[in-house]
Amino acid sequence: MHVDPRTIVITGASDGIGAAAARELTARGHRVVLVGRSPEKTRALAAELGAPFHLADYAELDQVRRLAAELAAAYPRIDVLANNAGGIMGDRTITVDGYEKTFQVNHLAGFLLTTLLLPTLVASDATVIQTSSRAARAFGRFDIEDLQNEKAYSPHVAYGNGKLANILFTRELDRRYADEGISTAAFHPGIVGSNFASDTTHPMRFVYHTPLIKNLFTTSSSKGAEQLVWLAEGQPGTTWERGEYYEKQKVVASSAHARDDGLARRLWDESEQMVA
Ligand SMILES: NC(=O)c1ccc[n+]([C@@H]2O[C@H](COP(=O)([O-])OP(=O)(O)OC[C@H]3O[C@@H](n4cnc5c(N)ncnc54)[C@H](OP(=O)(O)O)[C@@H]3O)[C@@H](O)[C@H]2O)c1
Numbered sequence: 001m002h003v004d005p006r007t008i009v010i011t012g013a014s015d016g017i018g019a020a021a022a023r024e025l026t027a028r029g030h031r032v033v034l035v036g037r038s039p040e041k042t043r044a045l046a047a048e049l050g051a052p053f054h055l056a057d058y059a060e061l062d063q064v065r066r067l068a069a070e071l072a073a074a075y076p077r078i079d080v081l082a083n084n085a086g087g088i089m090g091d092r093t094i095t096v097d098g099y100e101k102t103f104q105v106n107h108l109a110g111f112l113l114t115t116l117l118l119p120t121l122v123a124s125d126a127t128v129i130q131t132s133s134r135a136a137r138a139f140g141r142f143d144i145e146d147l148q149n150e151k152a153y154s155p156h157v158a159y160g161n162g163k164l165a166n167i168l169f170t171r172e173l174d175r176r177y178a179d180e181g182i183s184t185a186a187f188h189p190g191i192v193g194s195n196f197a198s199d200t201t202h203p204m205r206f207v208y209h210t211p212l213i214k215n216l217f218t219t220s221s222s223k224g225a226e227q228l229v230w231l232a233e234g235q236p237g238t239t240w241e242r243g244e245y246y247e248k249q250k251v252v253a254s255s256a257h258a259r260d261d262g263l264a265r266r267l268w269d270e271s272e273q274m275v276a
Contacts, residue, residue, distance in 0.1 A: 003028070005031060006030050006031070006080055007079050008032050008232050010084055010228075011036075012036070013084070014037060014045060016224070017131065017224040018084040018225075018228075019045055021082065022049060030232075031051075033071070033074075033078075035054050037055065042055060054071065059096070075120070078117065078126055080128075080232045081126060082129045082131070082232060083114065083166070084129075085105065086131065087106070088102070089102045089158065089199060091201065092149065094148075099148060102158035102162050106165065107162050110169075114173070122182060127236055129186070130170050130186040133159075133163040136163040136166070139156045147270060154202070168257075168267045170244075170245065183237065184242060185236075188246070190219050193215075193220065194221045194224065197209065
């Protein structure tokens with residue numbers, strides 16, 4: 001299927017799934033805009049692909065605000081925003097903004113970037129993609145009264161909650177902005193042997209960073225990027241359904257929390273207040 005070249009902004013593009021998606025989408029003729037945290041890694045990929053790049057550490061919301069201003073000024077049209085940056089963290093850490101780091105990096109920063117870019121995204125009839133995870137269902141316990149994971153913190157539960165927030169954000173973005181032309185979806189990329197879990201103290205680290213176990217249980221970043229590429233190149237409403245969560249290119253219900261529209265609304269309202 002021929003797809004006209006699109007302007008595709010990918011966050012977390014310096015490594016893993018984001019970098020693999022950037023390579024594939026560039027090879028398919030799209031204009032890919034890289035967003036990374038590490039200046040060295042992001043610059044190196046930008047040089048390899050001949051792509052523009054921007055930098056922001058999501059652990060500081062002012063960097064996200066600067067990033068949004070840079071993107072809005074540089075790209076009058078953004079066809080796809082892939083909110084892919086994220087990961088599992090170590091001990092409970094509070095960011096300079098006062099929020100728990102897993103929550104901020106996996107959800108709040110992407111929420112802020114997307115909402116700041118809404119004028120451009122609406123004008124572009126854009127697709128907004130969230131890289132979520134099956135961890136939302138496996139570990140997410142989601143207590144809207146405890147978004148900062150203060151009660152009994154553990155890295156995997158905080159991560160599951162962050163990935164659940166990605167699905168709830170997808171539903172609510174669809175409810176609020178589908179009529180204005182925004183199409184949105186979340187997906188689980190598989191168990192991908194990327195740089196994921198390199199910062200955590202959680203035992204999950206051993207699955208991803210012990211060579212023998214990694215070879216047995218994980219797939220490649222390019223395999224993990226396949227659904228991102230499929231969503232980015234697709235025709236929303238035709239090749240995929242708006243507002244849904246995907247695994248292996250099929251709509252999956254995820255958990256009861258993930259289907260709770262009231263929760264999705266509350267998360268949006270709370271997030272809006274946090275970034276105000
Ligand atoms: N790997 C898996 O099995 C798996 C499964 C389900 C979902 N996912 C999700 O897939 C997405 C991509 O993960 P991956 O597997 O490709 O892992 P990765 O190789 O560790 O890549 C993560 C990307 O996110 C960026 N990032 C991390 N912390 C950041 C911060 N504070 N500010 C800005 N950017 C930050 C990283 O930047 P640096 O290069 O600077 O670290 C990197 O570009 C994540 O959202 C993850 O939760 C992964």
